[in-house]
Amino acid sequence: MAAQQIKFGTDGWRGIIADDFTYGNVRRVAQATAQYMKSRSNDPLAIVCYDCRFASEDFAQAVADIFASNGIKTLVFDRPSPTQVASWTVIDRKATGAVAITASHNPYQFNGYKYKTETGSAVPSEVIAELERTINSLDDVPAPDHKVGHGFVSSYDPRPHYYAQISRMVDLDAIKNAGLRVVHECMYGSGYGYIADMIGGGRTVVTELHNQRNPLFGGINPEPIPPNIDSTIAMMKVGNQDLCICTDGDADRVGIIDESGRFINQLQVFALLMLYLFEARGMRGPVIKTVNMTAMVDKLGAEFGERVFEVPVGFKNVAPKMMETNALLGGAGKPISQILAGLEQRVGPHAYARHDIHLQRDTYESDRKRIIETLQQNEPNEIAGVAVQRVRSDDGFKFYLADGSWVLLRASGTEALIRIYSEAADGEAVEARLRALEDIVGVRQHATAS
Structure with missing residues (x-):
C-alpha cells in the first residue's frame, strides 16, 4: 500500500488524529525535517515543543526520537508552550530549526506539525516544496530504538530565557x-x-x-x-x-x-499594535499584512508615511516578506476602550465578520474547486450595491469596493471549509457583503458566523 501523501497548508501540516495524523506519518515528516536540517548544518540542534491536544507530548517524543536517530541534538520542552516560544528558543539557542506539535485553533479532532527555520520564522514556500517532496518519497519510517539516540535528547524549560527576552521589549x-x-x-x-x-x-x-x-x-x-x-x-x-x-x-x-x-477582534488588535509602535514608541518601518487583514493598516501607513505590503494568508508568506523589507510588524496608560475609540477617530468606524462554509472532508477538493470556479465564472462588478474597484485572486478572491470596504472568499489550507470575510463601516454593511458573495457561489444555506 502506497504511503499517504502529505501536504502542508498555510502553517504546517494538520490532520485528523488516528486518520492521517498518525505516528507513522509523523515519523515520515520528522525524517524529512531531519534530512533538511542536516543539509543546513554540520552539527544541527533542534527544538521540539507541543500543545495540550491529545497525545501531543507523545507525538513530540516521536519527533525527537527520529531526530536523535539521525544524530541531531534535540531539546524537548518540559511542558506545553506557545509556538512563538519555540521560535524565540531557536534564536536564543542558535538552533537549526524547531518543530511545534500543534493544530493551533483547529477543532479538537486535529493535530499538526509546524516547522520553524533557523530564523525562528515559518517555513517559506520553497522549503515547504522541498520537504513535501522528501516526505512523499518516503515509505514507512520505523520507530527507532531509544538506545540509538541516547544522549541526544534533553528536557528543556524555555520560560526563563523567553521571559528575559520579553522583559527587554x-x-x-x-x-x-x-x-x-x-x-x-x-x-x-x-x-x-x-x-x-x-x-x-x-x-x-x-x-x-x-x-x-x-x-x-x-x-x-x-x-x-x-x-x-x-x-x-x-x-x-x-x-x-x-x-x-x-x-x-x-x-x-x-x-x-x-x-x-x-x-x-484580531484586525483591531493588529491596528492598535501598529499605532502603538508608530506613535507611542516612535518606531518606523514597513508593515506586512495578509489579504484577510484590515484596511485600517493601509490608512495608518498613509498617515505615518510607511509602506504596507499585502501578501497571501499564512506565516509562510508573511515571514519572508518581513525579512525582505526589514518590516517593523507582520500579522498604555488608558482603558483599552478609549484607545480603540482613538484609533477609530483616525481611521474611521470598523466592523468585521467571517462566515465559515463547512464541507465534507472526503469531497473537499472537488467542492472547493467547484466553488472557486463558480466565482471565476460569475465574477461580480458590484457587491451589495457597491462597485468593485479591483480584484486580487492569488489567495482566493478578494474584492476591493469603491467605499473602501472589502470582501474575501478563500479556501482554508488546514480544514475542509471555505471562509468568507468582510470589513466595512458597520455590521449591517458587512453582513450584506458576506450574503452577496454567498449567493453568488450558492453556499448561503451552509454558512455559519464566526
Missing part, C-alpha cells in the same frame, strides 16, 4: 506594579501560566480561565472569537476587570475583551 515591572486586573482566557491551550508569570505577582492580579488541560477544549474550537468566548465576554460585562487577553490552542493568536465586555 516590554517594561514588565511597570505592568506588575500598575495594579491592573487582567483576565487570561487560556481556552484550554498551551498559553496557561505565561501571562500570569510575566505580569502577575505584584499589584497587578491575573485571573486565568480554562487553564486546565482538556483535549476536547470544552466542546468549542480553541479560536479566540465569538461564540467560542461568549461566556468570557459575559463575565467581562459584569465589570471589575480592566482587560481580558484570549489566546488560542497554541497561544499564537490573540483576541482582546475590554473593560466593558466589548470584543476587540
